[in-house]
Amino acid sequence: MNANLLVEQTLNGFQLGVMLFLMASGLTLVLGIMNFVNLTHGSFYMFGAFFTAALFKLTGSLAVAIPGALLGVAALAAAFEATLFRKLYTRDHLDQVLCTVGLIYFCNEFVRFAWGPSPLRAEVPLFLRGSVQLFFDITYPTLRLAIIMVGLVVAAFLYWLIERTKLGMLIRAGAADRVMVRALGANINFLYTFVFAIGAALAGLAGILSGPIYAVQAGMGDNVLILTLVVIVIGGVGSVKGALIGAVLVGLLDTFGRALLPTSISDLGIYVLMAGILAINPRGLFQIHGAKK
Amino acid sequence: MTESKLTYKRPPRWAACFAAAALLTPAVVVAEEVRIGFISTFTGAQAMLGAELLDGFKLGLAKSDGKLGGQPTTIVTGDDQAKPDIGRQLAEKMISKDKVQIITGVNFTNVLLGMSKPVLDSGTLLVSLNPGPPSLAGKGCNPHFFSVSYQNDGVAEAMGEYFNRKGIKDVYLLAPNYPAGKDLMTGFKRFYKGEIKKEVYTQFEQLDYAAEIASIRAEKPKAVFYFYPGSLGINFLRQYTDAGLKSEIPLYGPSFSLDQTIFAASGDTPLGAYATTFWTESLQNTQNQEFVAAFEKAYGRLPSAYAAQAYDGARLLDAAIKETNGKVDNADLLAQAIKKANFASVRGSFKFNNNNFPIHDYYITRVEKDSKGRTVMKPLEKVLSNHSDAYAKDCLMQAQAAAPK
Amino acid sequence: MTANAVATPLLQLSGLVKRFGALLATDNLTLSVQQGDIHAVIGPNGAGKTTLITQLLGNLRPDSGSIIFDGCDITALPAPVRSRQGIARSFQLTALFPTLTALQNVMLSVQAHQGHSYRFWRPANEDKSLIAPAEEILKRVGLGGHMHIAANSLSHGQQRRLDIAMAIATSPKLLLLDEPLAGMGAGEAAQMVAFIESIRGQYTIFLVEHDMDAVFSLANKISVLDCGRCLVTGLPDDIKRHPEVRRAYLGDSHVN
């Protein structure tokens, strides 16, 4: 494991970590504030990639396709939230899991129905193709560097939104005690829909960014979903900071696990990590003080 | 039919009758009609493989205007969802309810293994259009089982031979962590004499190969021999090209890693890679050119090896049923007719080994753009001719001149 | 000190401290409860009464100080062990098994003190050793006619009585009552006071209550709590006249 390989693997770990953070940040807020187990989050990731590919085929320019796709995913999420999910907030996790699994079946099959079984090509803008010469003689794919950059920018934006704005305070309060927030007269429905739409848009962005790396195909959201849930539980439900730390931790562990350990052990790595953390601290690393179970 | 009225006196009673009545849908059966059970994967991530197989098979049928051996033929399709238990349930339904004589299709080895016992035990013929697992080629060979496509290790053995011929000193091996992946790598190592830098198996559904590509860059091997079918192949090719390694370390793979299903969504990332295969759309023989033209006219895209295997399957059955002049009820007789395999295969030469696996030629090809700008696998040279698989010796069945049972 | 000082107290709290961040909920509390007493604890809202009861049963662990019950130190023992040693508690916000019937709720309490529950075969609903005591206790709290009604479809008053019935069903030595009269109408409150009177002597009762009439009619020992500290413990008449108590309750201006 020479120095170049170490740097490259660390960058790979960060890239996976950042992508998982985009997925986990939205979902951990939805879980923390609404105590809603939303397994359909993986489908927003998929729709993000598919909308971009479809819009690009239509308009021919990514500058239109990407924002269009994000808006499309956010609108779709708001629609799901207003019609179906809002009724589920009071139900227990079992109903929520089954409803959202049913929605996964529907979304995967709908995408296959609309765009056909074979994967689509995710277009990459010219300046992001190929790889770039970093310090020493490390070459690293430009696209993955861009993903890390975008991820960090989004993380900064989320940190600012959550920690510094009034809306962010409302979100953090909601994560800690949603009953009290409602009692204080905050417009809870708007908050829920807004958090949901933001979460879905972030998942869509993760889908757009990873479309070129992974094939854009029906069902692409499912195994990312499992990784995202692991990240959220490690980081502590409802905590965006926990999601960031958890995501980077899982990203690095998964990447180095695959590089160093035989594949059968590296597969188990993430789950052993999660089981270990939960065994020590049954509410994850950065549990929100006083958050409901 | 049961004559007991479904009484609705008390609602809970219909719960049980609901269960029993729901199952009574008898199927109308016409003797002497050829009924083919086509079980493949039509949903899920690998749905395109099922579509390719079915399209190829239907084209093969269309060549003898929808009949096999002059008999009216019906195809009963079933979606195994890439799950062994669903595949098995469909097979049993088709055997007992739809009374099929032949079951074919099947993309995945685990689905094939899941259904092979009940199908073969029931005396029905099982003709695999894609997986050719060692367990059915060696000790587990069966007179009613045929693999029209290949034996899994064949293309890898051919690549090993080609590496020896080209004198490639060391190689980096990469495949998913499932039996077909391991079979291929053992096949390659069976022939390859040089040094193996590293042999890495990745998780089956894994799509991001950044970690593996980084370690390839560090190892600096002369060549990479990788096996990633379907969407796995698309991702790997894209990521390998993005990492800028394609110019430094050439890619070699079996036909499943580099075929039309991959080219469609990969743009120009596969160009310059080498693949060993037993068939390519550029093979110059009349029946192949006719098949490729017909496929492109019918479906608007170039056929992949899966479609060619399915087409061969249909033509094989047509010739066999013609041989038994239309009779399909005697499975042993039909099996022997199939074993004769006197049909014009799109691969050129095609014979069955004693274990009912194909003996055919293997070529080395390079992925290039053809005159019309389409990405194709251009055959360079023949690597192995009339190559038979390594497991045939373990199979106790005799070769062609098997005494009729 | 009072007349029966010589008998060792059933419950001895010494130097109990419980802090929630900056808030000092229990401030170096020392208190003892004699066997057979009805020992009332009064004090303004936020004096730390419920926190005290929660620490007595073991749901909250004090930061420092000790709890001696029936001669042994139970400070570190978890709630189930303390309950088996004879402490039972009723809850201000009733804590019942909503979809189980009243009878089943009380049967669970009885079951808890009849050895282990790894009995997998005999139906509990036909188990005389559970049903008889449960029915008897339900009749004593006046729920004889509501035995087979689910707990969540009982009235508020009935639920409170069921809550106390479940506490009694564990045949405790010390019964912690957390504002049993809260939210009750006059009639029901009178019935409840009469009931507590009826069980005087069977159990040592540690009563937290705001209703002064009930407190002074029932209790033979009263402690006054304020800001987590125990101002004074004494007979009801002494407490009435005690200046500290008047200031804590009626505010400074009324002290004459």
Add this chain to the structure above:
Amino acid sequence: MSAVFSDPIMSSTLMSRIAGFRPTQRRIAICTFVGFALVPVFAAILGEPFYVRMCTRIMILALAALSLDLILGYGGMVSFGHSAFVGLGAYAVGVLSFHAAGGDYPLSGWLGVFATQSALVAWPIAILASSIAALLIGLVALRTSGLYFLMITLAFAQMLYFFFVSIDLYGGLDGMQMSGPSTLPYLNLGDRNTFFYVVFVILVAAYLFTKRLVASRFGMLIRGAKENEHRLQCIGFNTFPYRLVCFVIAGALAGLAGALLANNEQFVSPADMTWGKSGEFMAMVILGGTCSLVGPIIGAIIYVLLEYWLGNLTTHWQMLFGPALIIAVMFGKRGFIGLISKENT
């Protein structure tokens, strides 16, 4: 001490108004089991033996769903990894039959005695294996609750899945062909109808056992723990060991279901242990109706028939199946049982 309150005491005979078991549910259970028993008869009349094998599979999945309802419906432990125990039971039988077939991997020494096809040895081992797994997983998982419990059970199931994927000896991801059905003295389990009735007897026995279990003192405690675990501790119960024992019992039943599944399918693969399969069991419990034990059995019937019918209808059947599941969860308040028996236990 006569009761001070003079409440009119309505004397009601205890037996007739016992909260335990509502008659209409008993009748549903009897109908279902009679319906199952008649299936081989119908199949013989129609000459469609396929239905016997399919119904056997339904009954086996019903057994697994029944065991899930024990912890999920009655115990309130929403486990998302129940298929791991089914898979483990199946693999236990598969591995023993693999070694029993001898070939090049016979078990040597004292282990040899286990390499057997006999159900009397293999099935108890399957039950033991999944019970031990349930014990170990329960020890860690039951210290958490809610979403964390859901996730940790999912994590352990994924661990078991990847464990069996990585063992090449037993076929890895492709799974393993069984060399033959388990053997029982006097009974040929290879015969479709015999195996059907063996599974039928096991399902009825499991149903009666869990019915008694749920009404027993142990069952009352488990149900109490779901309703208000805090109060249970305040009245003297240390709830953790009891919930762990319940989790182990459910794991054992699921292991038995796995052993039967291996025999029914004659094939064992990690595909039986994916999180998708766990989701299927949860769907069966919900569709049938939680907290009723007969509910999951009917849920299994509904689920398999729905999957079979819709599968034949269109290749895009999951576009219909997804919404059907959503509607069942959203509007059926307690699934099939809630629909028709109009009362809860």
